[in-house]
Amino acid sequence: MATKSVKTAQRYAMVIDAKKCINCKACVVACKAENQVPLGVFRNWIDEETSGEYPHLRMSFDPEQCHHCADPSCVRVCPTGASWQREDGIVLVNEDDCIGCKYCIIACPYDARYHNPETHTVGKCTFCSHRVDRGELPACVETCPSKVRVFGDLNDPKSQLHQLLATRRYEVKNPQTGNGPQLYYLL
């Protein structure tokens, strides 16, 4: 699977095997700790869905966060250029330039951005770019007990991410938005 925007050496993305998620919140708390995310707002979270009638019940969990889209609408609508995208695909907010107008929060199809009540700027998942730049995995990926998330470089054919996408069926969420989301959910 190649993406249209990738011209650089690396294009980071994430594969999510939601069936393995046990909703234990390790990823959520690890993210809070790593990124000093205030109480009440989240850079990642787990959607829960229960259906059916006793005793024929089903429950599913969907880990969610920024999809680090190939063509991110949040970046397009930002009036100051605070929302921007690195060449490796990671979408970030430059806090110094953020005026807290929240356009990006509305533009995001995944509800992945929040207004930080302490700094009055917008926060979001950074794929832990500071860790990735040191050669480490994002905190949520590393801490996960059931290893639901696989982070990696789409352009590296040897990466586990690449191999999973080459051999497993998957979907992306809200593809109709044209954002080109880079979170791949295994089916």
Place this chain on the structure above:
Amino acid sequence: MERRTFMEIIGAGSLILPPLACGLRRPVAAGPTFLDGIATTCELCPNKCSVLAVVKDGHITKLNPNPDNPKSRGMLCARGNAAVQQVYDPDRLKQPLIRVGARGEGKWRPASWDEAFDYTAKKLSDIKAKHGPEGTLWSSTEGFQEIFFKNLGQAFGSPNVMRHPSLCLASVNLAYSMTYGTVPSFDLLNADYVIMAGANRFESIITPDTMDLIGGTMERKAKLIYLDPRFTVTASKADEWYPIKPGTDMAFILAMMNVIIAENRYDKAFLESETVGFEQLVEHVKPYTPEWAEGETEIPAQDIARIARAFADAAPRAVFYAGRRSSWYQNDFQMRRAQALLNAIVGNWDRQGGMVPNQKIAKGEFLVLPWDDPKAARVDEVEKAFPLASAKDGVYLPLRENLLKGQPYPVKGWMIYKQDPLHALPDQGKTMKMLDQMEFVGVIDIAMSDTAWYADVVFPESHYLERTDPIEVMPGIWPAAVYRQQVVKPIHDTKPCLEIAQGLAKRLGLSDYFDYTIEQWVEAEAKELPIQNGLEHMKQRGVVAVSQPKYGTTRNPVHRFLTKSGKIELFSDRLKEAGHDPLPVYTPPVQPSGGRFRLVLGRKATITHATLTNLPWLHEHNPENDLWIHPEPAAKLNIQSGDLLEVSSSVGQVRIKARVTQEIRPDCVFMLHGFGKKSPWLKRVHNVGAADSVLLETAWDKVSGNAAMHETFVKVVKA
């Protein structure tokens, strides 16, 4: 062990840990200095996961999983991640406190350590003068420094050192010990067929079982059969979930044995060479047909028979998982014995994917000056009433009964380490009476627990990230020895348990028994670790592990099981001699009537026991507990989600909000543990939700003395 070796072994077995992504450095790099952070060991639950603490300018900024430990499988859960917040929690205990108002009034006087030690030593000495050393009770829960607390109680001369197993896994441990002479582990990494009853492994995390089971069911497509009155996360991941009628698990197990034996699906050669009592078992299970079990369990007979066949066919890579917190019913020991027998007859013993005796890691021992044995017998009379149970651990609920009666002698002083008996024991009202009749109560903890709130002296212990602890060996299929080392200096006026014990010992004239430092203790332990420069290694890596499972070491003609007969005891003479059923006999449990419900308990991955609910990062995910009730009875009682309910048992009453849900049997209700706190210092959960311990009645397993916490029926009405 080198990390590389571990990865190869894991890779060669069946895959759990995915290969690490895209050439990222950590945790791939090798060599002794690769670790970014100080290696230590988590204490937020009893799993002892290895962590790497990142420190910047003397401040802990993050805890990351240490992949060196095969037991923690390279993960750190939500609680482990939240430990940072515990250190910097403004509500934690920061200095010794001495009560000045009435008990529970919350009036405290900050005290110096000398004052707190002097005060406590005087109280304990007064009690000793009046009632003897047996007039004191020393109770604690599991922890690396628990040994120092226990030693102080013993050196003081008290026989009443009360550990936690009779509130936890005493029945399961005793059942497997009585059968196999040891308590084995279950190889979920390689099992093809797993049956779990009430062991909610995906919400109640046990390493490495939780991660191995996810790998087993999701990667290798192993079958998981799950029995639970609640639709838990584990139920949702299982291939088949049966909301079994509570208290009837033994019927299900006996019927499985009935089918396996009747259809000759058992491991004949193994049974002949390694076990005693198979003939009696054959006769014993004949009446327990699947049709009969259907009436007890409400699980269709054809399903029981089908599961029994599939289980036997998958053996030896098939296990009936023992479970962990086994404090459920008054027949709990016998139910766990039935499991142990079922596992035995399919021959999964000491096989890959089966039930495997634990390996250990050698470590040295620091030799302390021995003290005299206590002169008095234990106040719980464990040797007399529960001769098969572990006398050194004691039996908590029978102890409380005796203590309240002042029989066989008065106990007037209570020292408590790391435990909150007001929540750990059923029937909070009774525990409160026990507190009331104490002349002195001292608590060592890191937070103002409810029991601490009612104590006379509170000793603040240093947080695990501020302490160095003894080396701990974790036996298992992948055994490990782990080390907890100080990451930052204590930020408040706190001390580790050893120094608290030493402070008291000095004033009690017991200093000779505590004449060492933690460094000396650890050094002695590290000397005999199976690795060169053990102490240096531990400081660098925090863990020594054996990554190579050993299967079949006990499967040879000369092996003797540590039982009376030297074999696996299907029929147990020792049980017979002690007046118990030598084979598990089923008695139907009493069922709730008169519109009452059975109160069932369970765990969640963001809470440990009754603690951690006050930590903001965890509290966000469980701000309040509620009462799960099925829509059918809820409709009859005109209850809707969010309604305030009054829930009462024969011993107590609480108010709690309703959660009307399909995810529970209509005859049960459920609530999470860890809420309805009395201590205002646990401000987020103070008077928020309700404490199950208020409602739970006193009952225990007949053989092990383990608390039976699913024997309470409650009435539910709208408040």
